[in-house]
Amino acid sequence: MALISACNVVKKVPTNKSLLTKNKLEINGKNINDENLTSLIVQQPNSSILGFKLRLHLYNLAKENTDSLFKAKYINNPKKYYHQSKWLSKKQVDRLGKSFWYSGIHTFLKKTGEPPVVLDTAKIKRSIKQLKAYHFNEGYFNTKTQYKVNYKNRFSEVDYKVTTGEPTFLDTVSRNIETPAIDSLYQLTQSKSLIKAGEQYKTLNFDTERARLTSYFKNHGVYYFQQENIDFVIDTTTKKAPVRINIYDREVKEGDSIKKKPHQIYRISEVNIYTIEKEAKNQKTFADSAITRRYNIYSNSKLRYRPRAITSAVFIQKDSLYSEEAKSLTLRSLSNLNIFYYPNIEYKEDSIGKLKVNIFLKSKDKFSFKANADFTHSNIQQFGISGSTSVSMRNIFRGAEILEIGLRGNIGSSKQFSNPEDSFFNVTEIGADLRLSFPRLFLPFKTTRIIPKRMFPTSYISAGFARQQNIGLDKENFTSIINYSWTPKKNTNFKFDLINVQYVKNVNVENYFNVYNSSYTRLNELAHIYNTIPLFYDEFGNLTKEAGGADGFMYSALNNQFPTLDPLGSDYRTIQGIKERKDRLTENNLIFASNLSYYRDSKTDFLDRQFYSFRGKVESAGNFLSLLSGVTKQKENPDGTKEIFGLQYSQYIKSEFEFIKHWDLKNNKIIAFRSFFGIAIPYGNSTSIPFSRSYFAGGTNDNRAWESYSLGPGSSGGLNDFNEANMKIALNAEYRFNFFGDLNGALFADCGNIWNVSDSETEETKIFSGLKSLESLALGSGIGFRYDFNFFLIRLDLGFKTYNPAQSESQKWFKEMRFDKSVLNIGINYPF
Structure with a gap:
């Protein structure tokens, strides 16, 4: 069998060639498996899954020249062709050659599969050059490289050997700066230099230092400065290399000749803002204007905006130094207003040696309409169709505010609710929302000293109503929120709900x-x-x-x-x-809460595969209403609770923490990890947490070996239809890899549970009473399949109960790892 498999592997390898099966990298006598180094080898063996070259085998199954095969079978065999044409027309018989079974399946196998990696000595030599260049950039200037090919039948292995020698360290660091003003600026930032005597030479440090200096100069007035103006001279012939930093004057073309000019530090002479309400043939004709101390605002029609609404988003000021960062902040801030199309900023040198700034803003239409529909899947709905429509009114109060009025609806199918009529769509929801957003903190006092505008503060006030039918007890949900958000630095965000009111009414008790x-x-x-x-x-x-x-x-x-x-x-x-x-x-729930959320991640861009993220949230509910009930001297109910407007209000403190980490193992392999902890403690007017603020376990994005709401609390065994509690721990880990093409896989393990703590629950199996309660953490494991459509991903995860804390001691481990006890989860995009 092994011989047959081996023959199949080299089926499409030319007779006088060999299949590359392994690369071995040895550096200074040690075998290296670090993918950062092995990835420098240009030609890699065919991919495999647990040692089996699946994609290569698929490719080898594909037949070549399917047109010729079809002709040989039918066209060149008149009797067979005549017999087939009796059942099908001649035209249909001719089309068989392009059908899926004759041609399409082989095209699919080629596209999905992977052609054999035939040993290529030219690529080996390129690999040798890359290994040498890599170590040169690390300071090993005398690196020696060699390779050896080991042949066995029609297979080959390549051994790469690298001898680095001793590294070179930096000695004295001197400078030669032609423009005195640049030299003065350099001395102010010299202590932050990445080029320091005594450290090992690394090319990356020099590239980073060049970029750092360029950014520093361009943010301190040097408008024409470029990275090409910086040069480093290093003596690579010695183990202690002196370094000289050269910063040259800029080159200016005058006629047919190039002349050098000293760099100049520029200030801003004036800032002109042009708002364009509609296209005009003569953009120099302005119907309205507003002149402030730092800005000149012009419009080719009646000015729709209060000057402050625009200037508060501009970080470039008259008499300030030119700054590349101020330009970037301005572009981002103006775009965030969502009332202009792409802003454009241009700088022009004026007659007095300063820069004049022109900002062009083309206004979006005051009214816009959008509608969308989508297929949905959630912990409650196995399938749903949702739709929404909204009207936006921009600049409604002339301060760049945006008012949105929206309608939304959903019909879905759920097996978790009673369905006496046995209809497929047994869940419906309809709602309406009103939202008013502000490009600033909407408060009666100034907040710029606390949260400056470079943190891009925003506010919104919203109100909404939704009615759900056949979802539980049929609910009416009223919400109202006053929210503030700001971004103190890149990848960091704060959100603060000053008021978050929710009233949930059960209409079908x-x-x-x-x-x-x-x-x-x-x-x-x-x-x-x-x-x-x-x-x-x-x-x-x-x-x-x-x-x-x-x-x-x-x-x-x-x-x-x-x-x-x-x-x-x-x-x-x-x-x-x-x-x-x-x-x-x-019972109906009145929740009057405030909460603060913090989010941070380390993602550099959308394609970054190695990053972490942290999310924390603290929420407090009922304190204001408790104070109000005390001031208004509300009477206590027989159970000791109080009411406001005839409604009993909820009172609790809640906190949540989530940490996610992704490790990129290269070659489309990733390890993803998530940890979550949440707890909500009722007090005062409440002995339990409202259902909408409680936790559940199980489901597509949680512990996938249990259906949603079916796990816990504790070791109770999920006796209720919808099991929930006020404390949750969840740990998830996935090893993600690529099968072939756009089909990906994952091996996962999910650990967690929910418990009751400090509430009205009395059953011991449900209560978290200390570290011993961690024995009721449930463990699920399984395998997942994901198909990537680029704009979204379809996910199928099959979870098995590996450790079930609800079972007896002898039945907890591995007794339910069977297909008849497994849970199939269908989701969209990754779970974390």
Whole structure:
């Protein structure tokens, strides 16, 4: 079998050639596996999965010259051609040659597969040059390289050997700067130089220092400065190399000759801002203008904006030094206003040796309309179709504000809710939103000293209403938010909800036992043991769900109307727990909260595969309403709670922390890790957390061996239909790799659970009581398949219960790692 496999591998390797199977890199006598170094080798062997060259085998399955094969089978065989044309027309027979089975499948195999890597000595020599150049850039100027090819039958291995010798270190660092003004600036930043005596030579340090100096000069007034004006002279013939930094004057073309001129430090003489409301033939004709101390604003029609709305987004000021950074900040800030098309900034040298700045802004239309539709998938909906439409009104108060009015809707399919009519679309939602955004902090006092405009502060006020039908108890959701956000530095963001109000009203409470069927089942089983009131049963001898039977049984049981039910027994506590859970999940929630979120990541760009991100959030709810109820002297309810406007409000403190890290292993291999911790503690007016602010475990983006809401709390075994709690720990890890083409795979492990802590829950299996409770962390593992469509990714993950804390001690590990116990998750994009 191995021989057959080997023959298949070299099937398409020319007779006088060999298949490259392995590269070996040795540096100074040591074998090297570091991908940063091995990737310098130009020609790599065919890719493999666990040692099997899948893509090469697929390529070898493809037939060559399919047109010739088809002709030989049909066209050159008249009898066969005549027989086939009796069933199909001649035209259809001729088209068979281009069909999928004759041609398309082989094209697919070639495209998906990978041609054999035939040993190429020219590429070996290129690899030798790259290895030598790499070590030269690291300071090993006398590096020696060699290679040896080992042939075995039609296979070959290449051994690369590198001998670096001793590295070169930097000695004295001197400078030669032709323009005195540049020399003065250099002395101010010399202490931050990356070129220091005594350090090993690295080309990267010199390139970085050139870029750093160029940026420094261009941000301190030197408008015409370029990287080409900086040169480094290093003596590479000695182990201690002196360095001279040369900074030359700029070259200016005058007629047919090139002359040198000293660099000049420029200041801004004036800043002109031109707003263009509509295209005009003569842009020098201005219908309106506004002149301030630092800016001149002109418009070719009536000026639509208050001057402050525009100038607050401009970082270039009259009499300031020219700064490349100020230009970049201005472009970004003006773009963020979302009321202009792409801004354009030009600098012109004036007659007094300063720079005049012209900023051109073409206004977007005051009104815009957009609509979109999308297919959705979530923890609740297996399939959904959502749509939204909105109208935006820009610059509504002449301060670059944007008012958005939107409508949204959704229809979906869910297997998690009662569906007596057995309809596919059994979930609907419709909502409306109103949002007003400001390109500044919307506060009655100045905040520029606390949060300067270079942090791009924004504010928005929003209000929304949504009605959900057939989602749980059918909810009406009212929200209102006052939010502020700012970016203190790159890749760092703060968001602060001064007011975050949510009112959740359950409009179909009678449907409770249809939705939470597991609670009903347990209650019904107990009723068959203890119930003595026939009124609670239907004609089949079961508790009625909507006619008061289930509620009547609970009320009678908890009021000791059944003599055989022990008030101190476990069955009584079960009924009590079901009643408390029903009361909590059917009560309307008024949440008046404030929260602060912090986010930071290390991504350099969209293609960066090695990065980390951290997100933290702290939320407090109910304190303002508690103060208001005290001032207005609201009466306490029998259970000690208070109400505002006839509604009981929630009071809690909540915090969340999430850390994500990606390691790039090269060759389309990545290790991704996520950790999450969240806890919400009720106090004051609450003994539990509202359902909308609680945590659940399981699902497509969590522990994929359990369905959403089916894991926990603790080791209780997910007895309820929707299991939730107020504390959560989650750890996820994935090893991601490429199968072939756009098909990727992953091996994953998910660990985590939810618990109740410091709330009304009394069942010990659900409560987090210390480090020992970590024994109820659940572990799921599995394999995933992902197909990349470039603009989104479809994901299928198959999760297996590796450790189930709800099982007995002997059944926890590996007993459910079977396909009949697995969970298939379908998602869009990566889970983290």
